[in-house]
Every structure is written in structure tokens, then in C-alpha cells.
Amino acid sequence: MNKLYRTIPKVDVVMGEPALKGLVYSPELIKRAVHLRIDNIRAGISQGTVSQSPDAATVSQDVARDIISIMESGLTGVINAAGVIVYTNMGRAPLCEEAVQAMAEAARGYSDLEYDLEQGRRGSRQNHIRPLTRACFGSEDALVVNNNAAAVLLILSSLASGKEVIVSRGELVEIGGSFRMPEVMTMSGAIMKEVGATNKTKLSDYENAISDNTGLIIKVHRSNFSIVGFSEEVEIRELSALAQKIGVPLYVDMGSGVPFDLAPYGIPGEWTIPGCLEYADVLSFSGDKVLGGPQAGIILGRSALVERMAKNPLHRALRIDKLAIASLGITLRLLAKGRHSEIPVLRMICESVDDVKARARRLKRLITRTKAQVIPTRAVVGGGSAPTKSFPSWGVCITTKSASGFHASLRKTNPAVVCRIEDDSLIFDMKTVDVSRIRDLADRINEVFS
Known part of the structure; x- marks a missing residue:
């Protein structure tokens, strides 16, 4: 085995090979890649999986392929x-050309992202998207974060940390990327209180779960699946009446933000933003699904509740970036003007x-x-x-x-x-x-x- 170790080519010899001479990357990066490849050879000898060390030319060719594969990889159209x-796996909503141009303009130079030009002092990035979102949907208040998963976490953390959150067992969803509602609740500090059965949940199940520590009632859209047959669920308006009666907020996680009724286009019975907003105290949805905008989590609801989220330190970690603000702003303006045909989705x-x-x-x-x-x-x-x-x-x-x-x-x-x-x-x-x-x-x- 010692003889095998001595046959491993030295780093300097590999670095001098023609395969690496033509690479445009820094010598430090190439040298790290050579060290990694040689370490792998050494480990293979130790484990008995390598019976003969490759020569310097072979190692250099392998390293060159590794570097090109890593450094020249990226998104493929x-x-x-x-x-x-x-x-979802291909990037969700394609953006309209105007939104793409707005992103490019925001990326190209400086902007007043968090600078109040009139006052000459620090401002808030939410000032560029919060009033527009509020006006577009007719909501009392609004907040926009990185994505809907972030919105869910921020809402639960702000409104129900240390409190019980009542949710139907039939709505404890898992969506792509192993995003599970129970785990998010735990991370937020909320205490999940499941009610009903997987296929049937009644209003009485919610009523019987109410306690002095109830902080929130949540209604979740079943993304990617449906429960049919012998089933029953409580309507949002019924939960709204119960929430008002006991004095706790009703939060609707609608997942995909459908901006208007799709029945005329062959898709009846879907939750819509106006329909949910009529009954929910707080509502959240994705910006890059049916809405047709960039990745974003849009929160609508009562001012007092949304303001608590805006002041939560977690908000900074989940904040929306300037490129998404620029493109979402364009998307919302087109939506408000009824120019739906200009939004690709x-x-x-x-x-x-x-x-x-x-x-x-x-x-x-x-x-x-x-x-x-x-x-x-x-x-x-x-x-x-x-x-x-x-x-x-x-x-x-x-x-x-x-x-x-x-x-x-x-x-x-x-x-x-x-x-x-x-x-x-x-x-x-x-x-x-x-x-x-x-x-x-x-x-x-x-x-x-x-």
C-alpha cells in the first residue's frame, strides 16, 4: 500500500499539465481542486477501492472536467x-416583459430601496410595495416577504407564539421540498391543536378545541391534493363567525393566490383572494403562482395584526429583495388595470x-x-x-x-x-x-x- 501512495502524482506536477494550463480560473481555485482530487485518490487507496493511482495527465484531465462542470453550470432554459x-420545478410563473425590464433596471444601479429621498434619511423597502399591494386587493393592510412559506412562519410567530393554533387534521399539508405545516408551527413557537379526522372536520370540532390559550384558528388550502367522497370540511365564513365570537384571528393560508374567479375559464370552485379576504383576519399566498409575479409571500389583513408582523425581528430575515419588489410592482399594476393578458400565467x-x-x-x-x-x-x-x-x-x-x-x-x-x-x-x-x-x-x- 505504501508503494501505491508513492505513485500518486504531486500537486505541482499536475498543475503543470496542459489540461489545466488552458483554464481561465484562478490558480488558487485550480490548486484546491487538484488537492481534492488527490485526497480522493488517497482515500480510495486506504479503503481498497483504488488499486493503481492515475498519472498526472489523467488527474489533470479529471480536475479540468470537475472545474468546468462546477463553474460553468447554471440554470438551463x-x-x-x-x-x-x-x-414549480421549472420556476413557476414566467414574468411579463415589463416586469423583467423593471428587475433589470433595479439590478443595474442604485435606487431608493431603503432611503427616503424627501426626508434625506433611512426609509423602508416596504414603502415601495406595501401601499400598492394594499390598494390592489382592497385590504386594510399588507406586507410582502420572501415567499409564502416565510409568510406562514412570520404570521404564526407574530400572532400565536406560545399559543394554541386550531387546525383540521385534513389540512396538515406537506408540499414540495418537504414543507410541512406541523413542523413550521413548531418552529414558529405556536402550539398545534389538531381537530377532526383526515376526511371529516365539523364546526363542533373547532368549538370543542377552544381554550383560554387559543391564539389562532387556521384554514389551509390543500395544495396538490384533494379529499373527496365521504368527507366534510368547515367553510371559511363559518370559521370567521366562530373566530369573531371567541375573539381570536382567523388566518387563511390559501397557498396559490387566485386573483379572481376562474370558473368562466373551466376551473370552478377555487378559493379567490377577494373571497378569502371577505372573511379572514389574515390571509397569505404566493406571488409566483396564479398571480403571475415573482417569488414572494403576500400577506393581507387587519392593520393591527399586520403591523405586529412588520415589527417582528423575524421579518428582516424573511424580507423581500429589491428585484422582486420591482417585478411584483409591475405585476400588481397590470392586475389593477385589468390587463390580465399581459401577465403570462x-x-x-x-x-x-x-x-x-x-x-x-x-x-x-x-x-x-x-x-x-x-x-x-x-x-x-x-x-x-x-x-x-x-x-x-x-x-x-x-x-x-x-x-x-x-x-x-x-x-x-x-x-x-x-x-x-x-x-x-x-x-x-x-x-x-x-x-x-x-x-x-x-x-x-x-x-x-x-
Whole structure:
């Protein structure tokens, strides 16, 4: 074994190899990578998994590949042809061009983010988004933080630390990234008091759970799943009446902020911001789901309660950044003006199915390397919204014996392409493909099938 250790190439020798000479990164970074690779070789010899040390040229080539892989990695553009509008794993809501420009302008230079130009002293970043959010939704007050998970934590910490929070067992949700409501409650200092059963919770269950230490009643939107069949739940308005009766706040965590009724567009029965705000003392939702803005957690509610959150030291750790303030501001102004078609998510939800069919026909015409056909499909909102509902769409179908293999190849193109596989067919749902990306999508399909 000692002989093996002596065959490990020295760091300086590896550093002198041609594979590392051409790298544009600092000598210190490269040297750290060489040390790490040699340490791994040494550990492999010690564990008996390496029987012969590679030479200096091989080590240098491995190090070069490691460095390039790490330093040149980053986000890859994706054409979403899956028919999932708010695709969480692909970045949720695409922003409108005006919001993107506002972010770029905010990033390019200095701004009055936390500076009061009139008074010549420190200001608050919330002054740039809080009044606008309040006005947009007609709420008594508002606060905006990093995301809805942050909003939940801040609300519970501010209003119910050391107090009991009454919640239905059917609403103890876990969403993506192992975000679990019980664990967040524990972290906030609130004491969770479960009521009812998984499939049935009655008003009497809430009433029987009330104690002198009750601090909050919470109603949670069931993101990504639904309880159907032999089930029962208490409506928000009923919980509001109970909360008023006992003098504690009602908090509604609606998850995905649906700004208006989607029934005319084939998605009935979803909670809406105005509907929840009518009964809730405090309400929170995501900015980057159905609202169509950047990542943000939007809190609406009574002034006295929201002010307690604003003054909570935790607020600083969860605060929204300047880029999100800039882009959310644009999104809210468009929403307030009724210019929904300029917000990509809302445009996709509300657009005519004939427009989607036209895009599908255009894609089919551009596909020249394989047979394709235009077919009716069903698209979904995604992002935890309307988990059991879909609505009409159109797409392009390519039937092949190796659908999964071709899909894997499509994911390696630039931009990458993600679609659906149904039976032995690739389905390119055009609900989520903008007209500006049709040519790119066709080129990638032709490339893979050539």
C-alpha cells in the first residue's frame, strides 16, 4: 500500500499539465481542486477501492472536467410543453416583459430601496410595495416577504407564539421540498391543536378545541391534493363567525393566490383572494403562482395584526429583495388595470382554446423529421392550484416506440424541452408554449428525430 501512495502524482506536477494550463480560473481555485482530487485518490487507496493511482495527465484531465462542470453550470432554459402552467420545478410563473425590464433596471444601479429621498434619511423597502399591494386587493393592510412559506412562519410567530393554533387534521399539508405545516408551527413557537379526522372536520370540532390559550384558528388550502367522497370540511365564513365570537384571528393560508374567479375559464370552485379576504383576519399566498409575479409571500389583513408582523425581528430575515419588489410592482399594476393578458400565467389560463389550437397546428407544420398529429388535450394550472381540475387545450402528438428515450434526448437540447408521455406517445401541449417559442420547439424536435 505504501508503494501505491508513492505513485500518486504531486500537486505541482499536475498543475503543470496542459489540461489545466488552458483554464481561465484562478490558480488558487485550480490548486484546491487538484488537492481534492488527490485526497480522493488517497482515500480510495486506504479503503481498497483504488488499486493503481492515475498519472498526472489523467488527474489533470479529471480536475479540468470537475472545474468546468462546477463553474460553468447554471440554470438551463426550458421550453415547457407539459401543459402545466405554474410548473414549480421549472420556476413557476414566467414574468411579463415589463416586469423583467423593471428587475433589470433595479439590478443595474442604485435606487431608493431603503432611503427616503424627501426626508434625506433611512426609509423602508416596504414603502415601495406595501401601499400598492394594499390598494390592489382592497385590504386594510399588507406586507410582502420572501415567499409564502416565510409568510406562514412570520404570521404564526407574530400572532400565536406560545399559543394554541386550531387546525383540521385534513389540512396538515406537506408540499414540495418537504414543507410541512406541523413542523413550521413548531418552529414558529405556536402550539398545534389538531381537530377532526383526515376526511371529516365539523364546526363542533373547532368549538370543542377552544381554550383560554387559543391564539389562532387556521384554514389551509390543500395544495396538490384533494379529499373527496365521504368527507366534510368547515367553510371559511363559518370559521370567521366562530373566530369573531371567541375573539381570536382567523388566518387563511390559501397557498396559490387566485386573483379572481376562474370558473368562466373551466376551473370552478377555487378559493379567490377577494373571497378569502371577505372573511379572514389574515390571509397569505404566493406571488409566483396564479398571480403571475415573482417569488414572494403576500400577506393581507387587519392593520393591527399586520403591523405586529412588520415589527417582528423575524421579518428582516424573511424580507423581500429589491428585484422582486420591482417585478411584483409591475405585476400588481397590470392586475389593477385589468390587463390580465399581459401577465403570462393569467393569459394562458384565460386565452381562447382556439388560439392554443392554432399554435398546435403551426408546430405540426414545422415538424419535418417525423410524423405528428394535432390532438385535443387537457392542461392544468399547477403549483398546487386546482389539484383535481383540468381544462381544454390542444397539443401535438408523436407516437414512437421509444418515447422515454426521445424525451431524455429532448431534455438534453438547448433550450431543453419537457413534454408529457402518454402511452407510447410524446405530447407537446401548446397551452404552455408561447408563440415566440414554436420555431425553437420545432427545431429541437427535428434535431432529436433526425
